[in-house]
Amino acid sequence: xxxxxxxxxxxxLWSFPAIAATESYNQVDFSSEAERxxxxxxxxxxxxxxxxxxxxxxxxxxxxxxxxxEFKRAAAFGTVRVTSGNQSxxxxxxxNNLKIEGWRGHAELRLESQDFKxxxxxxxxxxxxxxxxxxxxxxxxxxxxxxxxxxxxxxxxAFRKRANAVSAAMGGSGYKxxxxxxxxxxxxxxxxxxMARAALSDTAIPTPEFAGGESTxxxxxxxTVEVIQ
Numbered sequence: 001x002x003x004x005x006x007x008x009x010x011x012x013l014w015s016f017p018a019i020a021a022t023e024s025y026n027q028v029d030f031s032s033e034a035e036r037x038x039x040x041x042x043x044x045x046x047x048x049x050x051x052x053x054x055x056x057x058x059x060x061x062x063x064x065x066x067x068x069x070e071f072k073r074a075a076a077f078g079t080v081r082v083t084s085g086n087q088s089x090x091x092x093x094x095x096n097n098l099k100i101e102g103w104r105g106h107a108e109l110r111l112e113s114q115d116f117k118x119x120x121x122x123x124x125x126x127x128x129x130x131x132x133x134x135x136x137x138x139x140x141x142x143x144x145x146x147x148x149x150x151x152x153x154x155x156x157x158a159f160r161k162r163a164n165a166v167s168a169a170m171g172g173s174g175y176k177x178x179x180x181x182x183x184x185x186x187x188x189x190x191x192x193x194x195m196a197r198a199a200l201s202d203t204a205i206p207t208p209e210f211a212g213g214e215s216t217x218x219x220x221x222x223x224t225v226e227v228i229q
Contacts, residue, residue, distance in 0.1 A: 025226070026170065026227040026228075027178060027224050027227075028166050028170075028225055028226075029222075030163075030166065030222075031159075031221060031222040032155055032158035032159040032161075032162050032221050033155055034151040034154035034218070035151065035216055035217060035218040035219070036147060036217055037214045037215070037216050037217075038143070038147055038215055038216075039214055040137040040138055040139055040212035040213055040214060041114050041139060041140050041143055042113075042114055042137065042139060042140040042143075043111075043112070043113055043119050043136070043137055043210060044110065044136045044137075044138070045110070045111045045112075045132065045134070046085060046108055046110050046111075046133040046134050047108065047111070047127070047130040047131060047132055048106060048107065048109075048130060048133050049066055049067075049129065050104065050105065051063060051105045052103070052104050053102065053103055053105070054102050054103065055103060056089050056105075059089050059104070059105035060089070060105070062105070063087070063107045066107075066129055066130075067084070067107060069129075070082075070109055070130065073122070073125060073126065074109075074111075074122060074126075077113075077122045079113050079114070079115035080111055080113040080118055080122055081111070081112045081113060082109060083109070083112075084107075084110070085107070085109055086106070086107075086108050087105075087106065087107040087108065088105070088106050089103060089106075090103070090104055091104075108133070111123070114140060116210045116212065119210065120207050120210055121207050123208060124205045124206065135210065137210075137212040137213055137215075138215065139217070144217065148184050148217060151217060152182060152184075152219050154219075155182075155219045156180075158221070159180070163177070163225045166225065167228070170227045172229055174228045175226060175227050176226050177223060177225055178223070178224040178225060179223050180221060180222070180223035181221070181222050182221055183219070183222065184218075184219050
């Protein structure tokens with residue numbers, strides 16, 4: 001029983017200098033960031049139709065016919081991506097909610113494009129049959145990555161400058177980076193863009209002209225440096 005205890009004691013004495021050597025001093029945690037306002041280059045829109053009929057089958061027939069026609073219309077706009085959105089059919093009750101008096105159907109189409117002009121033209125045409133639910137502007141994935149890559153370099157440069165300032169303030173001769181992490185904070189939309197409409201005849205739906213506004217892209221560098229004395 002004494003032999004294992006002696007081995008444990010010898011191991012502790014041998015490992016103690018290594019444990020002590022790993023202790024670190026003069027470590028400082030801080031962060032730096034870089035941000036940029038970028039013009040939004042991706043437009044998304046949702047349009048919907050709502051139909052009332054006495055039977056669900058009648059709703060399905062009308063909705064499918066209208067959606068097929070809108071998909072065919074959108075095919076002429078090669079720069080616009082069109083996908084199906086939410087679709088539902090539900091009963092409409094009469095007085096006291098005791099009896100079903102009819103059925104209501106709802107269906108959506110979602111548009112997405114970096115070609116704002118074509119999006120405006122297609123939306124104007126679709127509004128002859130559908131209702132515009134909303135428009136959203138953002139940065140395309142490739143555009144966001146390109147900006148973030150640039151900001152990462154700027155944020156790291158700012159981090160190093162701050163580390164030099166910390167070292168100088170502590171009377172050090174330099175520093176070494178112990179830990180560093182990158183936080184890509186995403187895009188923060190600016191003021192809601194305005195939508196102008198061109199003046200056309202009273203019977204035609206004017207083509208909307210969209211301005212996408214800006215988003216703020218931010219990258220933050222957080223880390224720990226050890227000041228060299």
